[in-house]
Structures are given as structure tokens and as C-alpha cells.
Amino acid sequence: MANFFKDNDDIQFLLMHMDLGTLARTVEEDFRFAAEFESAPVDEADAVENYRLVLDSLGRLSGDFIAPRAESVDREGNTLNSDGSVSYAKGIAESLEKLAQAQVMGFTLPHRFGGLNFPNVIYSAAIEIVSRADASLMNIFGLQGIAETINAFADEPIKQRYLHDFSAGKVTGAMVLTEPDAGSDLQSVKLRAFKDANDRWFLHGVKRFITNGCGEVLLVLARSEPDRGGGLGLSLFVCDRGPTVHIRRLEDKLGIHGSPTCEIFFDNTPCEIIGERQRGLVTYVMSLMNGARIGIAAQSMGIAEAAFRVARDYAASRAQFGVPIEKLPAVRDMVIDMKLAIEAGRALLYETSRVVDREIGCMKAVENPPQDKELAKQLKNDSRKYKRCAGMLTPMSKYYCSEMCNRVTYDSIQVLGGSGFMRDYPVERHARDARITTIYEGTSQLQIVAAVRGVCSGTAENLMAEYAEQSYTPEVHDLLERLAEGRELLKKGVAFVKDNGNDYMDLYGRALVDVAIDLINGYLLCRQASTNVEMQVQTAEPGVAIPMRQRKAQMARRYILRNAPKIEALVDMVCAGDKSTFTAYEVLAGPVPTD
Numbered sequence: 001m002a003n004f005f006k007d008n009d010d011i012q013f014l015l016m017h018m019d020l021g022t023l024a025r026t027v028e029e030d031f032r033f034a035a036e037f038e039s040a041p042v043d044e045a046d047a048v049e050n051y052r053l054v055l056d057s058l059g060r061l062s063g064d065f066i067a068p069r070a071e072s073v074d075r076e077g078n079t080l081n082s083d084g085s086v087s088y089a090k091g092i093a094e095s096l097e098k099l100a101q102a103q104v105m106g107f108t109l110p111h112r113f114g115g116l117n118f119p120n121v122i123y124s125a126a127i128e129i130v131s132r133a134d135a136s137l138m139n140i141f142g143l144q145g146i147a148e149t150i151n152a153f154a155d156e157p158i159k160q161r162y163l164h165d166f167s168a169g170k171v172t173g174a175m176v177l178t179e180p181d182a183g184s185d186l187q188s189v190k191l192r193a194f195k196d197a198n199d200r201w202f203l204h205g206v207k208r209f210i211t212n213g214c215g216e217v218l219l220v221l222a223r224s225e226p227d228r229g230g231g232l233g234l235s236l237f238v239c240d241r242g243p244t245v246h247i248r249r250l251e252d253k254l255g256i257h258g259s260p261t262c263e264i265f266f267d268n269t270p271c272e273i274i275g276e277r278q279r280g281l282v283t284y285v286m287s288l289m290n291g292a293r294i295g296i297a298a299q300s301m302g303i304a305e306a307a308f309r310v311a312r313d314y315a316a317s318r319a320q321f322g323v324p325i326e327k328l329p330a331v332r333d334m335v336i337d338m339k340l341a342i343e344a345g346r347a348l349l350y351e352t353s354r355v356v357d358r359e360i361g362c363m364k365a366v367e368n369p370p371q372d373k374e375l376a377k378q379l380k381n382d383s384r385k386y387k388r389c390a391g392m393l394t395p396m397s398k399y400y401c402s403e404m405c406n407r408v409t410y411d412s413i414q415v416l417g418g419s420g421f422m423r424d425y426p427v428e429r430h431a432r433d434a435r436i437t438t439i440y441e442g443t444s445q446l447q448i449v450a451a452v453r454g455v456c457s458g459t460a461e462n463l464m465a466e467y468a469e470q471s472y473t474p475e476v477h478d479l480l481e482r483l484a485e486g487r488e489l490l491k492k493g494v495a496f497v498k499d500n501g502n503d504y505m506d507l508y509g510r511a512l513v514d515v516a517i518d519l520i521n522g523y524l525l526c527r528q529a530s531t532n533v534e535m536q537v538q539t540a541e542p543g544v545a546i547p548m549r550q551r552k553a554q555m556a557r558r559y560i561l562r563n564a565p566k567i568e569a570l571v572d573m574v575c576a577g578d579k580s581t582f583t584a585y586e587v588l589a590g591p592v593p594t595d
């Protein structure tokens with residue numbers, strides 16, 4: 001009996017290490033829903049127990065049911081039928097049915113729509129667990145953000161029409177943004193939204209690369225103001241997948257074969273507007289994409305975890321030169337670095353999810369501020385702080401976890417040697433599935449553009465200053481000094497970049513964001529090493545277990561000490577002032593090939 005929740009000691013640890021009780025109190029609004037809904041928790045302990053129960057059952061479903069189907073899903077893919085309908089791969093259809101039965105398709109939706117009303121931290125854990133079993137299924141499971149957007153911004157009748165069905169798993173959704181000429185640059189969206197004489201909205205035009213475009217409920221970004229270019233000419237609409245929605249093609253792609261990627265033609269499709277006109281991109285889609293970015297970070301974690309486990313096992317069992325290959329320094333180095341990168345990524349993802357939960361909690365609380373003026377002021381300040389931090393940590397998580405999962409899956413194949421290249425092992429599938437994570441929901445380059453603002457405006461420094469104020473075990477005090485040195489270097493790099501203008505910031509943004517992430521992760525790992533949680537974890541030595549905090553202290557040490565010279569080198573590069581990218585492109589890149 002495999003259980004992808006129970007067998008993951010890091011997830012188990014983090015759920016104890018984090019203050020889930022406080023998060024539960026926030027999302028349950030002091031447990032006021034318990035009086036009205038039987039499923040709502042009555043107190044912190046009840047809520048946390050419920051989170052564990054749901055993750056446990058999802059862990060079993062993922063381990064026993066979804067994972068064994070992943071290979072056949074990958075080989076079979078989806079089918080575009082002659083009548084324009086799409087059939088999922090058999091394993092995907094079966095797993096979706098099981099997920100609906102398990103009542104986990106409304107993870108963060110409110111109780112009143114039949115949702116679980118769980119915090120994002122738990123949703124992130126759930127996405128990782130499902131992705132580890134089958135990354136392509138996660139694409140459909142993870143589209144719960146469609147329902148969240150409807151819940152956050154649509155009028156009540158629209159919520160009533162769709163949200164119960166989402167929670168019950170009767171419908172799935174799609175996020176319909178991209179067009180042939182509007183990818184990263186969504187401000188260029190052209191698909192037309194227009195009104196008829198009876199004031200009803202319709203959609204006309206083409207969208208491409210739409211995950212689960214065959215889903216029943218489509219959220220579509222469209223140009224409602226024909227005379228207005230840019231983002232302010234766009235509104236968000238919801239429509240059913242009726243007879244005027246034509247799936248013209250399913251993409252034939254490298255990975256995530258179980259996730260149908262559709263080209264859609266909307267032929268005067270009736271629809272309804274979400275929220276207010278002209279706020280489609282600037283408010284609603286930005287919110288939708290931020291949630292989805294955390295989802296992709298969690299998906300990346302699941303893929304990396306799956307690949308690591310295969311490599312870890314292989315490194316112990318494969319012998320060359322008379323020894324298991326894990327005895328060879330080059331191999332054991334890869335194995336350790338994979339594991340460390342995964343735990344660093346998970347630390348960042350959970351912290352990001354926690355901050356987003358706090359941000360949402362503050363936003364709700366600000367709507368009904370306390371009478372006490374000081375408390376109300378504090379609440380407003382907190383709300384602003386969490387918003388700024390979430391705005392920076394979200395793209396950081398998406399960037400770090402997706403790039404990390406590509407490195408980990410690449411190295412997994414390397415650990416397996418020739419066998420890793422063959423379809424006999426799942427790591428080649430993991431590597432193919434991983435590749436998309438740095439592209440959709442905004443490429444890594446776009447995540448850097450979003451994150452570097454927070455690094456250069458002081459949000460990263462303020463956050464780290466707050467981390468530095470927390471209490472730590474003496475065992476990591478020397479590491480905290482290294483982190484403090486790193487922060488000084490980062491300040492130097494930021495000052496240099498600011499002096500050299502926006503183009504320079506675009507050019508060296510990646511280096512600054514890399515440094516900031518390494519430092520933030522360093523603090524998070526030091527916090528984990530200083531945990532109060534009493535938990536024993538197995539080592540590779542049979543029968544030998546040690547306290548988790550001891551393992552985390554060693555992880556923090558390796559992570560911080562190995563990154564320190566890298567941070568110095570990155571800041572040196574930033575401050576060296578090389579502008580050949582601007583001045584010598586024509587020479588360095590050479591001509592465009594003509595054949």
C-alpha cells in the first residue's frame with residue numbers, strides 16, 4: 001500500500017513545523033462556519049486533524065491508484081474525436097472520477113459551495129502529492145483556480161451556477177488566455193468580446209495552448225473595448241463548453257501527455273462577464289495566475305520528488321567497479337544535491353503558500369476592521385506587508401521550483417546512466433513532464449521580471465531582516481553570519497543595478513533573484529533546524545534514526561556554505577558592468593540563418 005503523503009517525512013515535518021492552527025483560524029474566520037456547516041471544523045485541532053485525514057486519503061489514492069496508471073496515460077494521451085469532443089486517456093478519466101468521489105475538487109472553495117475551505121499550504125501539499133503520481137493529472141486537478149477566481153470576483157448567480165459543481169467534481173475548468181500573438185504579452189490579446197442588441201455578451205476568435213480546453217467551464221480573457229489597446233481593453237468572461245466552442249486541434253507535445261492542450265475557436269459564443277469591465281487582465285487574471293504559479297511550483301515539487309526517489313533507489317542498487325555507485329563521490333554528490341534542492345524548494349513553496357494565506361486572511365479582515373484604531377492600523381500594515389511579500393515570493397517559488405525540478409530530473413537520468421534514457425524507468429517521463437514547468441504560467445524570464453522588483457525595492461531585505469530576528473539554535477549561528485554577509489553583498493548588487501538603469505536590471509535580474517532566493521532558503525532551512533518538533537527520521541544506515549532537526553541542521557550547513565561562494569561570484573558578475581549583451585549582440589549572436 002503506497003501512500004505519497006505518509007511516506008514523505010519532509011511533508012510530515014513541515015506540517016508540524018508550521019503553525020497550521022493559526023492558519024486554520026484565519027481561513028475559518030475564528031471557526032464561525034462550524035455553526036452552519038457540519039463539515040466545518042470547530043477549532044484548530046479539529047481543522048488540522050481534518051487536513052491530515054484528507055492528505056492521507058489523497059496520498060493513498062495517489063500512491064495506489066493514480067501512480068500505477070501514469071505510464072499508460074503517458075503512452076495513450078488524449079483523443080480529439082471526429083465530433084469535436086475530447087476523450088481523456090483512460091487512466092486520467094478513472095483518476096478524475098476517484099478524485100471527485102474523494103471530494104477533493106474544491107480544496108480552497110468556501111463551505112457554502114461544498115468546498116473544503118483549506119488553506120493554500122495544504123492545497124500545495126495536495127498538488128505535490130498528485131503530481132508525484134502523475135504530473136499531467138495535476139494539470140486538471142490544479143485547475144481548481146478557475147473556481148477560486150469565480151468565487152473571488154464573479155456575481156453571486158454565477159457562483160451559484162458553477163461552484164457547487166466544481167466542488168462535486170462534476171465539472172472541470174480551463175484558463176483561456178493565450179493566443180497565437182499573445183503569449184507572455186497578454187496585453188496583446190485580440191479575441192473579441194461584443195454585446196448584441198439585447199445586451200448579451202459573445203466571444204469570437206481563436207485561443208491556443210489551452211490546458212483542458214475541453215473542460216466544461218471556460219474562463220476567457222477577451223477584448224471588450226475594441227478601441228482600447230493594452231491590458232485596460234480586456235475583460236474576463238465565463239462560458240460553457242457549448243456547440244459554439246470548437247476544439248480545432250490537440251497539441252502533440254513533449255510531456256504531460258495526459259493533459260489535453262487545445263486550440264479553441266469561439267464562434268460567437270454566449271458568455272457572461274466576471275466582475276467589472278476592463279479589469280480582466282489587471283486584476284482578475286493576475287490573481288488567477290498568481291494562484292496558478294504556486295500550483296506549478298507544487299507540481300514541480302511532485303515531479304522532482306518522484307524522479308529523486310527512482311535515482312536514490314538506483315544509486316544504492318546499481319554496482320560498478322565492484323561497489324554500489326552511491327559510493328562514488330560524483331554520484332553521491334548528485335544524490336545529495338537533488339535531495340537538498342527539493343527540500344529547499346519545499347521550504348520556499350510552503351513559506352510562499354503561508355504568506356498568501358496570511359495575505360488573504362488580512363484582506364478579509366480589513367473588510368470588517370476592528371474598532372480599536374491601533375489594531376486596525378496594524379491590520380492594514382500587515383495586509384500591505386503580506387501583499388508585497390506574496391507578490392515577490394510567488395514568482396520566486398515558481399521560478400526556483402520549476403528550474404529545480406528540471407535539474408533534478410536531468411540528474412536523475414544521469415544517475416541511472418543509459419537506463420535513465422530508456423522507457424524502462426519513469427525518469428525519462430519525469431524529465432519530459434518537467435520541461436513545461438519553466439514555460440507555462442509565465443516563463444522563468446517573466447517570473448524574474450516580477451520577482452526582481454521585490455528584490456530591488458527592499459521587500460526581500462525586509463523579509464530577511466524579519467527572519468534574522470527569529471530565534472535559532474546555536475548550531476546554526478555561524479550560518480546566520482554567512483547569510484548576513486550575503487545580504488550585504490545583495491545590497492551592493494542591487495545598488496549597482498539601480499545605478500545602471502532598467503535594461504541593466506533586466507539583464508542581471510536573474511543573478512539578483514538567484515542570490516535572494518538562496519539567502520531566503522538559507523534562513524528557512526535554519527529555522528527548520530531550530531524547530532521544536534520532536535521527530536525522528538531514518539538515515540541511510542539501516543536501523544539508524546536521528547532527530548529531524550539534526551538532519552535539517554546538516555542540510556542548512558551544506559546549502560549555505562556551498563552557496564556562499566556562488567553568491568559572491570554572482571554579485572561580482574553583476575557589479576563588473578559587462579554590457580556586451582547590448583553592445584555586441586550582432587557580433588556575438590551572428591546572423592539569422594537563411595536556409
Ligand SMILES: Cc1cc2nc3c(=O)[nH]c(=O)nc-3n(C[C@H](O)[C@H](O)[C@H](O)COP(=O)(O)OP(=O)(O)OC[C@H]3O[C@@H](n4cnc5c(N)ncnc54)[C@H](O)[C@@H]3O)c2cc1C
Nearest residue numbers: 175176177178183184209210211261439440441442443445
Ligand atoms: C503545454 C502547455 C500548456 C499551456 N496551458 C495554457 C493554459 O491553460 N492557458 C493559457 O492561457 N495558456 C497556456 N499555455 C501557454 C503558456 O502560458 C505560454 O506558452 C507561455 O506563457 C509563453 O508564451 P509563448 O509560448 O507565446 O512564448 P513567448 O511569449 O513568445 O516567449 C518566447 C521567449 O521569449 C521570452 N520572453 C518573452 N517576453 C519576455 C520578457 N518581457 N522578458 C524576458 N523574456 C521574455 C520568453 O521567456 C521565452 O523564452 C500553455 C502552454 C503550453 C506549452
